[in-house]
Amino acid sequence: MTEPAASRAEQKERTRRAILDAALELCDDTPLAALSLRQVAKQVGIVPTGFYRHFASIEDLGLALVQESLVSLRAVLRDVRQGGEPEYRAIIDRSVGVLVDHVRGRRGHFAFIARERTAGPEPVREAIADGLALFEAELAADLARLPGTSPWSAADLRILSNLIVSAMVATAERLLSVEPDSPAETQIAHEARTQLRMLMVGATRWRST
Amino acid sequence: MTEPAASRAEQKERTRRAILDAALELCDDTPLAALSLRQVAKQVGIVPTGFYRHFASIEDLGLALVQESLVSLRAVLRDVRQGGEPEYRAIIDRSVGVLVDHVRGRRGHFAFIARERTAGPEPVREAIADGLALFEAELAADLARLPGTSPWSAADLRILSNLIVSAMVATAERLLSVEPDSPAETQIAHEARTQLRMLMVGATRWRST
DNA sequence: CATTTCAGTGAACACTCGTACACCCACCAG
DNA sequence: CTGGTGGGTGTACGAGTGTTCACTGAAATG
Numbered sequence: 194m195t196e197p198a199a200s201r202a203e204q205k206e207r208t209r210r211a212i213l214d215a216a217l218e219l220c221d222d223t224p225l226a227a228l229s230l231r232q233v234a235k236q237v238g239i240v241p242t243g244f245y246r247h248f249a250s251i252e253d254l255g256l257a258l259v260q261e262s263l264v265s266l267r268a269v270l271r272d273v274r275q276g277g278e279p280e281y282r283a284i285i286d287r288s289v290g291v292l293v294d295h296v297r298g299r300r301g302h303f304a305f306i307a308r309e310r311t312a313g314p315e316p317v318r319e320a321i322a323d324g325l326a327l328f329e330a331e332l333a334a335d336l337a338r339l340p341g342t343s344p345w346s347a348a349d350l351r352i353l354s355n356l357i358v359s360a361m362v363a364t365a366e367r368l369l370s371v372e373p374d375s376p377a378e379t380q381i382a383h384e385a386r387t388q389l390r391m392l393m394v395g396a397t398r399w400r401s402t
Numbered sequence: 403m404t405e406p407a408a409s410r411a412e413q414k415e416r417t418r419r420a421i422l423d424a425a426l427e428l429c430d431d432t433p434l435a436a437l438s439l440r441q442v443a444k445q446v447g448i449v450p451t452g453f454y455r456h457f458a459s460i461e462d463l464g465l466a467l468v469q470e471s472l473v474s475l476r477a478v479l480r481d482v483r484q485g486g487e488p489e490y491r492a493i494i495d496r497s498v499g500v501l502v503d504h505v506r507g508r509r510g511h512f513a514f515i516a517r518e519r520t521a522g523p524e525p526v527r528e529a530i531a532d533g534l535a536l537f538e539a540e541l542a543a544d545l546a547r548l549p550g551t552s553p554w555s556a557a558d559l560r561i562l563s564n565l566i567v568s569a570m571v572a573t574a575e576r577l578l579s580v581e582p583d584s585p586a587e588t589q590i591a592h593e594a595r596t597q598l599r600m601l602m603v604g605a606t607r608w609r610s611t
Numbered sequence: 612c613a614t615t616t617c618a619g620t621g622a623a624c625a626c627t628c629g630t631a632c633a634c635c636c637a638c639c640a641g
Numbered sequence: 642c643t644g645g646t647g648g649g650t651g652t653a654c655g656a657g658t659g660t661t662c663a664c665t666g667a668a669a670t671g
Contacts, residue, residue, distance in 0.1 A: 200638080200639090201637085201638050201639075201646090201647080201648075204638095204648075205647090205648065208648080208649090222524070223435055224433040224435055224436065224521040226432055226433055226435070226436040227433065227435040227436040229627075229628060229629085230628080230629065230630095231627070231628065231629080232627095239648090239649065239650090240649065240650055240651070241628090241629080241630085242629095242630075242631085242632095242649080242650075242651085243648070243649050243650075245630085246647075246648055246649070247648095250629095307520050308520050308521045309521075310520070311516050311517050311519070311520055311521065311575065312433040312517045312518075312520065312521030315431070322579075349596070352593050352596050352597060352600075353597075353600060355572075355593065355597070356569060356597045356600065356601075359568055359569055359572035360565060360568055360569070362572070363564075363568035363571070363572070366520065370531075384561050384564065387558070387561050388561060388562075388564070388565045391561075391562060391565065391601070391604045391605065391608055392565075392600070392601065392604055393604070394603075394604040394607050394608055395600045395601055395602070395603040395604025395605070395607070396600065396604070398603050398604070398607055399600055399603055409668080409669090410616090410617080410618075410667085410668055410669070413618075413668095414617090414618065417618075417619090438657080438658065438659085439658080439659065439660095440657075440658065440659080441657095448618090448619065448620090449619065449620055449621070450658095450659080450660090451619080451620075451621085451660080451661090451662095452618070452619050452620075454660085455617080455618055455619070456618090459659095460659095
């Protein structure tokens with residue numbers, strides 16, 4: 194069916210991808226825990242038992258989806274970083290823009306994280322929490338490099354990062370609930386920028402005790 | 403089994419409560435969508451078909467649980483309000499204390515909201531979103547009554563409220579992930595107070611454009 | 612007292628579920 | 642060319658699912 198020979202390993206990888214994609218699609222309006230191996234298999238076009246050649250269980254599949262989705266998350270930070278403006282306003286505008294773009298482009302991944310972060314099986318929740326904690330730590334490190342953060346203690350920087358990450362998660366969730374490219378999306382982006390600015394006004398006036 | 407006569411209506415209400423409680427308990431580590439009518443019935447001690455005398459479906463049960471849980475949510479705002487201190491610091495300390503107490507006392511309800519807010523069936527998600535929006539609006543009204551908010555536009559007050567609610571939801575989620583009365587819980591409460599203070603420093607310096 | 616109402620019962624239905632097992636046969640290494 | 646590896650198949654199983662229907666018997670009604 195596929196043009197060239199398709200070596201064994203290639204074909205296996207292809208099927209694995211199909212399973213991941215199918216699961217993400219089926220998960221779109223249902224939590225992972227309510228997903229059945231047979232549904233996934235049917236969607237992929239393989240027989241139920243074939244599933245086991247790739248994953249030991251649905252939960253295993255979930256962990257693989259987490260890893261994939263966390264890559265999309267990290268890409269946000271990466272893209273934010275590759276703009277070197279030292280100006281708060283510019284950084285904020287850029288960051289929100291990047292977030293909107295990534296949510297648009299990897300809707301499934303962000304929706305998966307948002308859902309399974311609270312509703313997933315324990316190992317899945319843990320993996321997502323770890324990913325977000327890493328994100329938070331890196332954000333704190335970035336903030337420490339910014340001008341004007343010298344009076345901040347390391348602990349306070351972490352607490353601020355936690356707050357910013359929470360706000361970003363909330364923004365991503367709101368973005369997921371509206372149509373891409375809709376006026377509502379623009380509105381959410383605008384409000385997110387305002388919120389970050391409010392936060393930064395507070396941050397620049399803050400003095401750690 | 404129960405001491406007095408137990409009028410028909412009373413007994414029905416009792417069973418209804420048992421169903422709600424059983425569902426909340428079974429939901430503790432699994433989303434509503436992965437809950438089966440038969441599991442609930444077994445836990446309650448009635449036959450599966452008996453379930454239909456009280457709810458038309460699991461989703462219906464979910465909506466009832468949302469209503470109940472939102473009462474617990476509203477109680478937070480009510481208890482915060484019944485302290486008249488006009489001082490930011492005192493208001494913040496009090497608010498976080500109230501939140502911690504309520505999450506401790508109604509763990510199941512808060513966990514249910516946190517989980518189904520993103521993972522529930524569409525009508526359930528919608529009901530929770532409406533409840534949180536109401537909470538946000540009332541918070542904005544409260545903030546408008548506080549001294550020093552005169553330079554704030556109504557829109558900016560709403561945006562600030564949204565940010566505070568997001569932070570509070572995130573705090574509640576963190577509280578749910580640790581033991582009640584543990585050092586970790588104290589730590590989270592401390593960080594939440596700091597975050598609100600950071601926010602308020604920003605808020606008092608803000609000028610709406 | 613006769614009648615109606617209705618929460619809870621119990622059997623039966625037509626599914627879907629995860630998983631075990633034996634089986635193919637195209638690929639790749641020897 | 643040959644033998645083994647391993648994706649993918651097909652069948653079968655026991656367990657669990659939502660929902661139907663006719664039912665019982667005690668409380669409520671009049």
